[in-house]
Amino acid sequence: MRRMQRSCVAIAMVGCLMLGGCAPRPALEGQALYETVRSASVFVLLDGRHQGSGFFATPDGLIVTSAHMVKGKPDGLEVVSPSCGRLRAERVALDLGHDLALLRAPRRAEPYPWLPIAGRAPAPACQVFLFGDPVFRHRLLLAGAVALAEPTYSYNPGVGGYIRVYYVAGTSPEGTSGGCWVDPAGRVVGLQSGFLNSPKAPAGIAMVAPPDAIGHLLATRVSREAATLGTRLDELWTQSAAFIARFPKGTEGVLTVVPEKDGPVARAGLTKESLITAIDGKPVAYLDDVMSAVRAKRPGDTVTLRVLDPGDKPARSVGVVLARLGG
DSSP states (O other): OHHHHHHHHHHHHHHHHHTTOSSOOOOOOHHHHHHHHHHHEEEEEETTEEEEEEEEOSTTOEEEEOHHHHSSOSSSEEEEETTTEEEEOEEEEEEGGGTEEEEEOOOOSSOOOOOOBOSSOOOTTOEEEEEEOOTTOOSEEEEEEEEEEEEEEEEETTTTEEEEEEEEEEOOOTTOTTOEEEOTTSOEEEEEEEEEEOSSSEEEEEEEEOHHHHHHHHHHOSOBOOEEOSEEEEEGGGSOHHHHTTSOTTOOOEEEEEEOTTSHHHHTTOOTTOEEEEETTEEOOSHHHHHHHHHTSOTTOEEEEEEEOSSSOOOEEEEEEOEETTO
16 A cells, blocks of 8 residues: 555656646746756757757656657657757657657756646736747747637648647747747746748747647657548638528538548548538537547547538538548
C-alpha cells in the first residue's frame, strides 16, 4: 500500500511539473520573462535550412514544434538554441490534428533549460506573448491577447486539413510557427501554428495549439491520429445571397466546398455544392459542429451525413468512411 501511495505521489508530482504546477506562478518582469523564454527556445533546421521555431518542454531534451514543418522528412533535423548551441534532433511523435511535433535533442548530463506547460488556455483578453525566430530575424518576443479561448477548428494547408486551436489577436510573422505562446509567468499556453488570412492580407489572428494537446503529447510521447472528411468546409451563411437562395428558406448547414480528389466525401459522391445538414442524426450549422463530430471518431469509422443539394432535390443520407489526416 505504501509503495502504491508513493507511486501515486510521484505521478502527481510529474503531472504538476509538466503542466506548470498546481499553484499560481508570479508574473515575471519584462527582461526576466524574455530571458526565461529565450533560454528555452530554439529554431528548427531541416537539411540546414530554417523551418521555424520551437522550445524545450522537459529538462531531458524534449522539444515541441509544429508538425507541418517536419512531417515530411524525419531525417536531417537540427535545432539551434541560444543557450545550448546547434544540436541534431530526432523526431519522436506527431499530432497532426493539433499541428504538433515532438523532437528529442541528444541526452546529456546537464538538464536543458525548459518551460512548464499551463493546464489550460488563458481567458479571453488575457495578455500572452509569442517567442520565435521569424525569417531574417531572431529571438523576438511579440505581445498578443487571447481572442477566443474555447477550442475551434481551422484549416492549416501545411497539415492538409483542420486542426484544433484557439485564437490570439497578435502578430505572428513567417518563421514563428512552432514558437511558444507564454503567459506573464512564463508558462506555455500554446504553440503557434499559423494565422488567419483575409483575401488581401493577414488578419492579425494567430492559430494556437492549446496546452492540453501539448501536455498529452508530452505525456504519451507517441503519435496521435486524427480523422478527416477530406474536404474544406464553409458554413452556408458565408456564401452569396444567390447561392443561399437555391436552398429552402432558413436552411442551415456546412458545405463541402473543396473535396479532395479520391477523398472520403468525394468517394461518397459529394460535390463542392453539397450541404451537410446533420451528422449521425445531429443537426449542424457551424463548421465546429461537423469537425467536433468527426474528431470524436477514428480513421476508418463511418459517419452518416444528411446531405442537401441545391434546387428541388430531396435530402439524402450518405455514409462516409473517415480517412486519416495526413494520409
